[in-house]
Amino acid sequence: MLTNNKNVLAWVDEMVALCKPAKVVWIDGSEEQLQALRDEAVSTGEMMWLNQEKLPGCMYHRTAVNDVARVEDRTFICSTKKEDAGPTNNWRSPQEMHGMLTPMYYGVMEGKTMYVIPYSMGPIGSKMSKVGVEVTDSIYVVLNMDIMTRVGKRAFEQLGDESNDFVRGLHAKADLDDQKRYIVHFPEENSICSINSGYGGNVLLGKKCFALRIASYQGKNEGWMAEHMLILGIENPQGETKYICAAFPSACGKTNLAMLIPPEIYAKQGYKVWTVGDDIAWLRQGDDGRLWAINPENGFFGVAPGTNLKSNPNALHTTEKGTIFTNVALNNETNTVWWEGLDKNPPVDATEWKGAKVNGPEYVAAGNKLAHPNSRFTAPAKNCPCVSPEFDNPQGVPVSAIVFGGRRAKTAPLVYQSFDWKHGTFVGSIMASETTAAAAGAVGVVRRDPMAMLPFCGYNMGDYWQHWLDMGEKLGDKAPKIFHVNWFRTDSEGHFIWPGFGDNMRVLMWILARCEGTADAVETPIGYEPKPEDINIEGLDISLETIKDLLSVDKESWMEDITREGTGIEAFYAKFGSKLPAEMRKQLEALKARLA
Ligand code: OXD
Numbered sequence: 001m002l003t004n005n006k007n008v009l010a011w012v013d014e015m016v017a018l019c020k021p022a023k024v025v026w027i028d029g030s031e032e033q034l035q036a037l038r039d040e041a042v043s044t045g046e047m048m049w050l051n052q053e054k055l056p057g058c059m060y061h062r063t064a065v066n067d068v069a070r071v072e073d074r075t076f077i078c079s080t081k082k083e084d085a086g087p088t089n090n091w092r093s094p095q096e097m098h099g100m101l102t103p104m105y106y107g108v109m110e111g112k113t114m115y116v117i118p119y120s121m122g123p124i125g126s127k128m129s130k131v132g133v134e135v136t137d138s139i140y141v142v143l144n145m146d147i148m149t150r151v152g153k154r155a156f157e158q159l160g161d162e163s164n165d166f167v168r169g170l171h172a173k174a175d176l177d178d179q180k181r182y183i184v185h186f187p188e189e190n191s192i193c194s195i196n197s198g199y200g201g202n203v204l205l206g207k208k209c210f211a212l213r214i215a216s217y218q219g220k221n222e223g224w225m226a227e228h229m230l231i232l233g234i235e236n237p238q239g240e241t242k243y244i245c246a247a248f249p250s251a252c253g254k255t256n257l258a259m260l261i262p263p264e265i266y267a268k269q270g271y272k273v274w275t276v277g278d279d280i281a282w283l284r285q286g287d288d289g290r291l292w293a294i295n296p297e298n299g300f301f302g303v304a305p306g307t308n309l310k311s312n313p314n315a316l317h318t319t320e321k322g323t324i325f326t327n328v329a330l331n332n333e334t335n336t337v338w339w340e341g342l343d344k345n346p347p348v349d350a351t352e353w354k355g356a357k358v359n360g361p362e363y364v365a366a367g368n369k370l371a372h373p374n375s376r377f378t379a380p381a382k383n384c385p386c387v388s389p390e391f392d393n394p395q396g397v398p399v400s401a402i403v404f405g406g407r408r409a410k411t412a413p414l415v416y417q418s419f420d421w422k423h424g425t426f427v428g429s430i431m432a433s434e435t436t437a438a439a440a441g442a443v444g445v446v447r448r449d450p451m452a453m454l455p456f457c458g459y460n461m462g463d464y465w466q467h468w469l470d471m472g473e474k475l476g477d478k479a480p481k482i483f484h485v486n487w488f489r490t491d492s493e494g495h496f497i498w499p500g501f502g503d504n505m506r507v508l509m510w511i512l513a514r515c516e517g518t519a520d521a522v523e524t525p526i527g528y529e530p531k532p533e534d535i536n537i538e539g540l541d542i543s544l545e546t547i548k549d550l551l552s553v554d555k556e557s558w559m560e561d562i563t564r565e566g567t568g569i570e571a572f573y574a575k576f577g578s579k580l581p582a583e584m585r586k587q588l589e590a591l592k593a594r595l596a
């Protein structure tokens with residue numbers, strides 16, 4: 001036993017009585033214990049060692065073929081009242097859900113080991129951190145949690161002997177039956193139940209389940225915010241660093257932006273970019289009145305395909321040691337990993353992600369994927385060449401700007417600034433992304449994804465917007481400035497106009513200049529925009545005319561985005577009924593008036 005905390009001990013006893021494992025192992029976080037678990041996972045075939053010379057400490061795992069992604073349609077928020085989950089979440093009453101789930105867990109770990117994982121979300125010793133305890137029957141989960149969070153005895157020290165403020169997470173792989181797969185949150189009980197999955201996003205309960213869904217609810221009650229945001233720092237040649245938090249829907253390049261390489265024009269002056277987080281930010285008002293951010297995670301659970309030496313060298317280097325790869329392809333000759341977009345040379349002697357040995361180049365030429373499109377790396381943050389020196393700072397970092405973004409072919413300009421915090425909250429609430437040709441289904445279909453939190457907000461999104469407005473009141477004139485960016489505008493042939501990747505820093509530099517009051521702006525109906533010449537294009541193959549184009553606001557397409565049937569802003573807002581804050585309605589009417 002690693003703790004005297006009676007609340008923890010009582011809950012674990014209850015879980016043992018329910019799941020009836022043959023054995024219970026408490027994860028203390030020691031290297032000896034973890035190494036023994038790695039060896040055990042290899043001996044049972046659950047995991048595999050990769051080439052230990054080329055990829056020291058790296059392991060490989062394959063999930064079940066039917067278990068490769070988050071399952072939003074099987075994810076539930078079980079608040080007592082349905083309206084507290086809101087129109088964007090699946091809901092069942094806690095009573096009904098417990099009634100269904102409890103029998104599913106009864107004896108589910110018979111003959112197996114239950115691992116008890118204490119973990120801290122956030123640096124040990126930080127007032128902003130919170131503790132969770134996950135029980136699971138999967139070593140893969142233990143080893144991933146060890147990378148993604150701060151596990152072991154130190155987490156119980158963070159919790160203390162008396163506190164009851166810890167999130168209870170129960171995970172069992174059961175039969176991996178996708179018809180009985182459930183990812184369930186009980187915000188009022190501080191608990192999470194996950195069953196019949198072994199895929200990261202569904203089973204690493206510290207991440208989306210706790211650090212976003214449960215934490216967003218806690219944040220509303222306790223006066224702070226849990227957001228789907230990266231955190232990066234830009235250090236100027238004088239050695240001062242300013243921090244930006246940015247929210248983008250899944251698959252819009254958050255990890256790439258968080259680890260961006262400054263373009264030559266900035267690098268040669270001595271600018272540096274530091275990564276604090278790539279997915280989640282917890283934000284709190286500090287004693288100085290400003291907004292401060294921590295990354296509650298301790299690693300990166302990144303999508304492998306598309307990661308390469310050009311798109312994100314920092315991410316690639318991060319995965320060179322101590323990393324777990326899931327559902328990527330294997331190069332059997334070298335016992336290393338491969339995925340689409342890593343390079344142009346699929347291994348000849350390959351194993352595709354489902355486990356079949358194939359001739360890589362032939363397999364790919366026939367239109368197959370060697371790695372699953374959602375294959376992942378789980379890599380320690382400390383491996384990252386540009387990890388921020390403030391990564392473990394218990395105070396977090398002060399936030400100068402908040403940036404929202406989506407994937408829009410036409411409507412949204414390259415960048416604009418909101419008029420103030422209230423308008424910025426509105427800008428976040430109308431965020432949207434368009435489906436691409438890469439995904440099945442119609443191209444250009446808009447999915448509204450407010451603050452990139454659509455699948456991750458643990459309570460009514462109307463109340464969530466009100467919480468944003470309340471935070472703005474509290475922060476007053478110390479509030480970060482709020483911006484919106486769009487890297488994905490296309491020309492008439494459907495090609496991206498803006499180069500993206502490291503060159504996105506050129507836009508971030510205007511954003512920081514606005515925060516410091518050193519750049520001008522032009523007022524438009526949707527917000528403040530840069531003067532085109534204030535976006536630095538030195539060294540780019542882009543003209544001032546193109547920047548003007550990227551900044552143009554087409555009033556008609558904005559009106560269409562407001563009024564479109566089904567996916568327009570008005571239709572989306574209508575779902576919230578009386579939960580829509582009056583301020584948001586006011587902001588929408590004001591936008592319409594400015595566009596008219
Ligand atoms: C993620 C996601 O895995 O947002 O981070 O889906």
Ligand code: MN
Nearest residue numbers: 228249250279
């Ligand atoms: Mn994410």
